[in-house]
Amino acid sequence: MKIVVTGGAGFIGSNFVRYIYRERPDWRIDVFDKLTYAGDRRNLEGLDENRVTLIEADIGDEQAVDTAVANCDAIVHFAAESHNDNSLQSPWPFVETNVVGTYHILEAARKHNKRLHHISTDEVYGDLSLDDPVKFTPNTPYNPSSPYSSTKASSDLLVRAWVRSFGVQATISNCSNNYGPYQHVEKFIPRQITEIIEGRKPKLYGSGKNVRDWIHTEDHSSGVLTILEHGRISETYLIGADGEKNNKEVVELILELMGKNPDDYEHVSDRPGHDLRYAIDASKLHNELGWSPNYTDFKEGLSQTIDWYKEHEDWWRPQKAETEAKYREIGR
Ligand code: NAD
Ligand code: DAU
Numbered sequence: 011m012k013i014v015v016t017g018g019a020g021f022i023g024s025n026f027v028r029y030i031y032r033e034r035p036d037w038r039i040d041v042f043d044k045l046t047y048a049g050d051r052r053n054l055e056g057l058d059e060n061r062v063t064l065i066e067a068d069i070g071d072e073q074a075v076d077t078a079v080a081n082c083d084a085i086v087h088f089a090a091e092s093h094n095d096n097s098l099q100s101p102w103p104f105v106e107t108n109v110v111g112t113y114h115i116l117e118a119a120r121k122h123n124k125r126l127h128h129i130s131t132d133e134v135y136g137d138l139s140l141d142d143p144v145k146f147t148p149n150t151p152y153n154p155s156s157p158y159s160s161t162k163a164s165s166d167l168l169v170r171a172w173v174r175s176f177g178v179q180a181t182i183s184n185c186s187n188n189y190g191p192y193q194h195v196e197k198f199i200p201r202q203i204t205e206i207i208e209g210r211k212p213k214l215y216g217s218g219k220n221v222r223d224w225i226h227t228e229d230h231s232s233g234v235l236t237i238l239e240h241g242r243i244s245e246t247y248l249i250g251a252d253g254e255k256n257n258k259e260v261v262e263l264i265l266e267l268m269g270k271n272p273d274d275y276e277h278v279s280d281r282p283g284h285d286l287r288y289a290i291d292a293s294k295l296h297n298e299l300g301w302s303p304n305y306t307d308f309k310e311g312l313s314q315t316i317d318w319y320k321e322h323e324d325w326w327r328p329q330k331a332e333t334e335a336k337y338r339e340i341g342r
Contacts, residue, residue: 014040021194041064043089068111079122085124105157189312214275215279
């Protein structure tokens with residue numbers, strides 16, 4: 011088995027590559043990645059180059075995509091512009107990569123008749139109220155809020171259309187908020203951990219009441235592999251681990267785990283259009299494919315993640331100053 015993993019040098023993609031490397035020792039992996047600010051070849055360090063090859067290319071490059079897809083058995087498509095705050099400053103790269111790039115992946119999968127798994131997000135469903143009794147399910151209507159989530163929703167719709175109109179052998183997964191090693195310091199949890207290491211206060215958007223449904227990235231990987239191997243073609247599966255927490259709780263827990271006063275954070279201005287709550291009902295994945303998460307203790311997973319950032323300052327430090335300079339420009 012040879013798979014192409016687009017975006018395999020980013021946060022979730024590289025964790026998935028490492029997971030497959032360990033769990034499927036007879037598979038070969040071509041990582042297809044543009045190495046944007048969010049991709050890093052160091053995320054693949056230590057992997058045997060006979061099994062894992064990095065193809066540095068853009069999913070907007072039709073020829074490069076065609077060649078990579080022609081030479082594999084299946085594609086797992088993670089590559090995307092992934093950060094909501096960036097999409098509010100500069101939406102075009104999101105349209106280009108998430109929509110047009112996915113179009114090129116689909117056309118290549120159609121031409122070469124290859125199995126495709128498309129990675130998406132729970133944000134395509136919009137947000138829930140804090141007391142909504144019903145979580146997101148695969149039947150929840152699409153209602154995205156931001157340029158990021160609207161381009162991911164668009165990419166999902168393209169996949170559905172290519173399945174129905176052209177018979178492309180695809181599945182889709184929509185996952186909730188991931189945490190774990192190798193996540194860029196622009197994102198919520200690594201930003202707060204590294205702010206504390208640098209001697210500054212964590213930054214909470216608005217009141218901090220917004221809820222995210224946290225899942226360890228390793229559990230996302232096991233969910234994707236389960237769907238790739240056993241999922242029904244044309245189906246959508248939601249991946250989540252019942253990890254709902256509001257942002258204030260998460261910041262306080264990070265401070266506590268790092269031996270600081272849990273109140274020692276600051277409020278900064280809110281994100282425009284900030285989604286209030288995400289929550290995943292993953293029962294289809296549990297009941298139909300027998301998947302379940304391993305990281306059921308968020309405090310334990312968060313503690314391991316904090317340790318990883320403490321032990322890998324050389325990994326995140328080069329990104330940190332530039333990231334914070336961008337946040338200062340927008341007052342967050
Ligand atoms: P990331 O920003 O850390 O990584 C994205 C990767 O894609 C990087 O390696 C980057 O270089 C690459 N890339 C970007 N544009 C490219 C292009 N045009 N051509 C080739 N490669 C390109 O993102 P992430 O957080 O790891 O997210 C990966 C996927 O998972 C995305 O599709 C995202 O929508 C989805 N997702 C993320 C989360 C989350 O919590 N982070 C949750 C659910 C779904
Ligand atoms: O739900 C899945 C999505 O989760 C993925 O599709 C996205 O790719 C991923 O980035 C993530 O989106 P969010 O916008 O939820 O993640 P982010 O890490 O940017 O923010 C998480 C929450 O924390 C959100 O409510 C905003 C808030 N926040 C964020 C930052 C960076 C803060 O309060 N302070 C911060 O400094």
